[in-house]
Amino acid sequence: MQKLTFLDLWENQFSGAFPMSILNLSSLEILELTGNQIRGEFQAQTVVNLPRLSLLNLIGNKFSGSIPVTLLNLTNIEVIELGDNSFTGRIPQDFGKLHTLNFLGLSKNHLTGDINFISSLVNCSNLDLRWNNFTGELPESIGNLSTSLQRLALGHNPISGTIPAGITNLINLILLDISDCNITGALPPDFGKLKNLELILLSSNWLTGRIPESLGIIPRLTALYLDDNVLEGTIPPSLGNCQSLLTLNLSYNKLNGTLNSELFKGAAKFVQLDLSHNHLEGSIPLGISEQISLGYFRLSDNKFSGVIPYGLGHCVALQQLYMDGNSFHGDIPSSFASLSSLEEIDLSDNNFSGSIPAFFSKFPSLQYLNLSYNNFEGRVPTNAVFANESAIFLTGNNKLCGGISELRLPKCAENQVIKKSKRRKKSLAIKVIISTICVLLGVLTMVVGLYLTCIRDKKKHVSPDSEMGKTFLKVSYDMLLKATDSFSSDKLLGAGTFGSVFEGIVDGKTVAIKVLNLQHRGASKSFIAECNALRNIRHRNLVGIITVCSSADFQRNDFKALVYEFMPNGSLDRWLNGTRNMNLLQRVDIAIDMAHALNYLHHECETPIVHCDLKPSNILLDQDMIAHVGDFGLAKILTQPQHPNRSSTIGVRGTVGYVAPEYGLGSEASTDGDLYSYGILLLELVTGKRPTDNMFKVGYNIHTYAKAALPDQVMQIVDPSLRDSQITEEVENRRAIQDSDCQKRECIFTLVSVGVACSTHSPEHRMKIPDAISRLVAAKDNLLNATRMRQ
Known part of the structure; x- marks a missing residue:
């Protein structure tokens, strides 16, 4: 077919070897083979004689081998799309000589070489190089690429370096993907110059510093992914002004401070909002009630406190709500009855109280409900989600009763309902008297109990701390303070759910010091579990514990730390x-x-x-x-x-x-x-x-x-x-x-x-x-x- 100009076999079930003779159809202008099972192993010098070809699309097949150098003969080529195959080796270094090349797609292959080759692609408006094995540092010359560049996708490559300040010259950029690389340093403060940006994907790097305020002036920004980095500081309230912003993921960073109400009261109408695994504190702003499109909301493992605002129940599109690992308290608000679209709820590891709302059993799509480690009390329902033992988690709520038998909760006393009914009929004066007596008795009981507990513990010496003391010499809080330069951030090796690990020198020996964050629910339990596990075990392939430090006073409250052998090569x-x-x-x-x-x-x-x-x-x-x-x-x-x-x-x-x-x-x-x-x-x-x-x-x-x-x-x-x-x-x-x-x-x-x-x-x-x-x-x-x- 020497006069064939257009060959489109898109999305079929063709398989077998690629007929190399196609590469000699000199009249061919379009070659579209996307989405088949065609195999072909190209050699670097495979002859490509297609002088009129403008589009070459082999995406989603099983081609292998190296990319032929003779692709450089395609003097009229505009689109080269070789993604989702098994090409290997380095790409030809002179791609930049293809002056008509507009789109280069090489994603999801096994290509290698220095990423610096993109400096020559000054005419391209779309570069997709994701999911390969390109290495080297992100070149400063990125800022010299064409101002018509719309998509720059380099994610999922082991490239390093910092984001060049010159990237803000690419004023027509729509997509920026440098996720899952090894990029370090701070974000350029004037990101806001990129007015056409719609997607920013910078997840899973080592970015530091603060989130630029200028991100809040990008009018078309729909998704911002900065998760899994080392960003610090507060969340800029200006992000709430991004009128198109639907997805914001800032999880797994070191962000702190409170949430500004402007984040929720601005033009942004979030669909997905993930702020989990940071150091954020304070309460949820009342402005959350305006986020009626919110479907995914995650605040897990922060330091939030206060009650759940009633207005959160106005977010009727919510499907997934994760608030676990904080210090919220109070009842679940009755407004939650409106959240019938919920599929997953996690309120575990907080201080919630009151009864479990019966309306949860009326949610048709609810498949996961975790209320563990709170202070809920009363009867557990047995229908809908509560009938599925694998869907509900209630451990750590010692005042619950009833529920399905598989939960092994105590039975509810039948006269509890009668007693509650009678109490409602008592006069206000009687209620006050009874409440006062109960409080006094409770305080007296607590004092006596604490006194007896102290005596018992002194006699029996059964705490993990004291048991450890029999084997290891305890160090003082002041010794650890000195060893870590007052727990300086320069000595910080890492941070986890229950505490932080610092490098220090104790008795002339470099050690790792794990300081428990006892404000986090479960930290004391973790300390006890670790002490119990390590008390009597020794093995060359277990991290050795050197000593423990446990003390209490009015300034430090309860302080607990574990001192381990130092591991110089890290994790x-x-x-x-x-x-x-x-x-x-x-x-x-x-x-x-x-x-x-x-x-x-x-x-x-x-x-x-x-x-x-x-x-x-x-x-x-x-x-x-x-x-x-x-x-x-x-x-x-x-x-x-x-x-x-x-x-x-x-x-x-x-x-x-x-x-x-x-x-x-x-x-x-x-x-x-x-x-x-x-x-x-x-x-x-x-x-x-x-x-x-x-x-x-x-x-x-x-x-x-x-x-x-x-x-x-x-x-x-x-x-x-x-x-x-x-x-x-x-x-x-x-x-x-x-x-x-x-x-x-x-x-x-x-x-x-x-x-x-x-x-x-x-x-x-x-x-x-x-x-x-x-x-x-x-x-x-x-x-x-x-x-x-x-x-």
Whole structure:
């Protein structure tokens, strides 16, 4: 078909090899193959003789190999879209010579090289380079790209550097995506110059400083994602003036201060608002009542207090409401009866009181209700959502009764209703007298109880602090104050839900000091759990505790801290999601170290211990890169036989992505739950992908992703830095090199298969930890033998 000019096979089921002869149809102007299953392995020098071609679209197929250099012969090309394939290698460096090129799409491939090549693409108005393995620093020359550039998408690449101030020259920019990279530094203060911006995606970086006020003057901004950074300061109230802003995600930062009412009373009508995991405080402004379009509202893990404003019930579009991990108090307002669209509610870890509103049982879409660790009282309904034990969480409310039998709550006394009815008929004077007497008796009882408790504790010495004192020398608050320069931010190593960790020097030794935030509900419980778990255990792969500090006075109230061995190489999370790379041998060693730690906790302790929160940030590396499991704040000592299928009213133990699926159904903590988390950790260790990655959706997670790659495709899913690395330096013995590469692939296969076997959905089918150790040690031995052959 030598005269063919237009070939469009868009969105069919074509498969098989790509006929290379198409690349010689010299009259072709449009080649559109989007969304098929066509394969083709291009070589760098594949001949492309299409001088009239203006559009080349191969997106969503199975093309592989390198991008042909001869694409530079396409002198009339306007659109090159090669996204969502398996292209590898570097891209031709002279793309900038294609003066007619308007759109370059290379997303979701395995391309490598320095991101600096974009400096030459001065004529493009659309650049989509996401989901590749481009490296290097974001070039300052970005500001010199065409002012007609509308879309700049560089996210999900291991690029670094800061956002150049010159980026504000790109005045027609509509989309800016530099999410999930390693970008540092502050945001340019004059972002507001980009008047046409609609989407700003800067999630999962290391951005610092304050959120620029000028963002509030971008009239078309519809979505702003700054989550998972290190931003500080207050939330600019000017964001409430963005008349088009629908989505605002500022979660997982270090933002502080109160919420200005202008954020809710301005032109912005939020649909999604996520302010969780910050240091925000104060109450929710009354202006929240004006956000009638709000569907997703998350304030989890902050320092908010006060009562829920009645006006929140005016947000009738709400589907997901998360207010857990704060200090809210009072009743659930009656206005909540209007929120019939709610699907998920989490009010746990607060100080709410009163009865559980009956109207929750009338919400047709409600599938998740967590009221744990509050002060609710009275009868629990038994219909609708309350009839599903896996949908409701009520633990930590000691005055509740009734409910379905699976909740194991005490029965409600039948005469309670009668007594309440009679009390309503009593005169006001009698009520006052009875109330006064009750208060006096309560105070007297409390005083006597506190006195008896102090005497009892002094006699029995049963507190975790005192038990620890028998083994470890306690340090004073003043010693820790001095060791950390008054808990200076310069000494801060990290912060979590229940406290912060500081670097310090005690008795001439560098240590890590975990200071509990006792204002956060559950922190004291976490301290006790960690003390109990670490009291009598010692192992080379567990973070060693040196001492505890626990004191109380009127200035500091209750102060508790744990002093640990210092781990100079930080957490595994920093290595997997930072700029530093690990070779295969280091990853295998870490996998084995973690397995030995679990084997010790589960099988070698006098009483088995379940960690309950295995994740990369809780795996710490010493100076020799030996892995140590830390943070036992959620640990559970199994003093009774395990019942893995038994339900419990306890909340889910662990972190999203790593927590075993049976915990979500209310199962008790078990060693099988740790096995699941370990399996997920192994898969993250090999693939470099977090289990909460955006690519994973309902029904498709990192386990199914890895399982689908077994047995022949494992090299396609490994961390790109691991795929390209070598175990040792190249030597001349070619056969030895081939043998070691084979053992490398075998080792990766073992890591993936063990990870999959440990993270199966069914607890009883998970690989046991001794078997995992055996397989991993054998794989390491084979890897080392192959390395020695090369040397």
